[in-house]
Amino acid sequence: MSPTHEVLVKQFKEDKVKNANVIVDFLQQLEDSDKKKVKLGIIGLRAIFIHLLKNGDIKTHVDIPDDLMTASNKFNKWLYERYNEAFEKLISLLRHEVRKKTEGGRSFPAQRLQALLDELISDNYDHQKCIENLKEQIECQDFMFYTLKSLSIIVKKHNKESVTEIYMNNLMLMLEQVNIPDVSDSLIVCTKLFREEKDTDGNKTTSNSKLNLSYPKAKRAVNIIWNEVISYPLTGNLYRRCLIFIPEKVIHHLEKPIRLTGFFMDAYDLGGALSLLALQGVFILVNKYNLDYPNFYQKLYGLLEPTIFHAKYRPRFFMLMDRFLSSTHVPEYVIAAFIKRLSRLSLSAPASCLVLVLKFIANLLIRYPGLQLLIHNPNATNLEDDPFDPDEPDMSKCRACESSLWEVATLQQHVVPSISKATGFLEKTLPVIEYDISELVETTYEEVHEKSCKLIVHETVATTFHKPTGLFTYQDDKMSDDWCVV
Structure with a gap:
């Protein structure tokens, strides 16, 4: 039985010179028709080259005459050539179904990353899994910085007329993983690096100057990218993703x-x-x-x-x-209109949303004390007497300030205890501090039902005056005179 790839990697780490041909074997596996073997080859090469890169065994090749080369120089040259060969083969595999991410060289491999992203941001191949696998790397500030630079090059050279939905999905997925730090100085503070440099003593350093992570350059790349993206034709799904992402991460x-x-x-x-x-x-x-x-x-x-x-x-x-609606510059008649519209909607809102609506109304009344007169306004006590016009789009003309919260009062008898309890602000003094609605915005019917089931019902509560002896047989029965069980 041939040794597993874990064993081969372990043997290589123990003696890289003696077991150097393991790299060749893994490279050959990348050309195999068996997808499982290709995957094992990728895993093996990844483990080996990460080990070599961490130990500084792969160095940029410097031309030295053959007669002056030492055995160590020749071995390092051979390793560097195999590393390039592996990189090219992995890039070519991105055009197929078997894919895997690769690692960089001694200094940050910007050119290799550019080649990788050129393939990932493809017009024809959906690289969602590959791009998602880069999430951990993009958290590194240097990787993020060079990713932005590469993406700005990609979008500038891409022909707008040939943009495909696959291309946009690949691009958006990559952009959604980039989180640029907010900085006021000229350099991005590197809290985590993809390629950690070493000083003359062999200690790790995170020098910004070596990496040249300039915020203005990253900002310039962001501007180039998004000026192009919003000019592309967008599907409904992409439009929605942009509307969420741009205000939070880009603007x-x-x-x-x-x-x-x-x-x-x-x-x-x-x-x-x-x-x-x-x-x-x-x-x-x-x-x-x-x-x-x-x-x-x-x-x-x-x-x-x-x-x-x-x-x-x-x-x-x-x-x-x-x-x-938290701005102090919003006129009271506007807030009154929102309160009244929410109150009217509470009559038809699903039970899972009612506590949220009621707490929201209460918060607006706390925020604008002058509108608390709506709670007990005697001029409007029901639908027929209500001067509020729900069909009037102009908030200054809908007469919300003349109305009352009779709709909320009707919910005081709601069958769900948590809803009737939430109307308590009609009878009690409003609190000084607003309610936290963040925990209520995603309430579901299942949660309402579960909470209701946990309520303690006292056994002494009467449900009838006389103990029944059957379905229709009990004292003073009137129903059995007209109905019978067939």
Whole structure:
């Protein structure tokens, strides 16, 4: 029985000169038609070259006349040639189903990374698994920096007219894994490196100057990449991913974020899920970059429809809406309109969302004490007497301030105890500190049911006046006069 690849790797580590041909054997396995053997060859080469790179045994080849070469020089040259051969074969395998990531050289292998990413950001092959496998490497600041540089080169040279969905999926997946640190100085502070350099004493060092990780250069690459990405034709799925990712990870690195106005506004005007996702980007442009968009709150108000409780991005919407309505510069009539719209929606909202809605309303009343008159406004006690016009899109004309929270009062008798309890702010003094709604935004029916089942029911609670003796046979029975069991 031939030794396993683990045994071969172990033997190589014990004596690399004596067992050098193991590398050749693994290289040959990469050309085998058996996928299992190819995979074992990749694993073996990876283990060997990582071992050699960590020990500094693979060095950039320097031409030395053959007659002046020592045995050590010849062996190092041979190792370097095999390393190049392995790299080329692994790159070629990216065009096939058997794939695996590779490691760099002594100093950061920018050219090798460029070649690798050129293959990964493919127009024709879905490299999702390979790209996901790079997550650990991209956490290293040097790998992240050179990845951005390589991606900026890729998007600039790519023909926009030939962009495919596969290409965009590969590119987006790679971008979503890049997390650029927020820095105010000129250099990125390296907390973790892919290639750790060594000083003259053999100690590891993380010198920024050696790696030249300049934040302005990384920022320039980000701008190049995203200016291209938002100009590409995007599918619905890619559009959604961009609307989530750009506000959270990209916009503060852009030189002119206001250029994203068209991108976000187009999505905001489309309605549905895209409008919900565009909210954060539009708000950032309004709040931080002075975008003039006076209809922002009117558009947000218009999104409050019954369908919002069934949307995939419901948690995100409520957390963002809570943030948007926290500004002290928002007029009270606007907040009153939101409170009243939420109160009306509570009549048709699913039970799993009602505690969230009620706590949200309570928070707005705590935030704007002047609106607490809505709790006991005697001018509106039911639907017929309510001056509020739910069909009026203009919040200044919907007469929310003249209304009351009679809708919330109807929920005081709700069958679910947690919901009726959440209406307690109608009868008690509102707390000073707002409720934490972050734990409520993703409540499901299963959680409501589980919580209800854990409630303690006292056995002494009466359910009937007389103990029944059968299905229809009990004292003063009236039903059996007209019904019988067949």
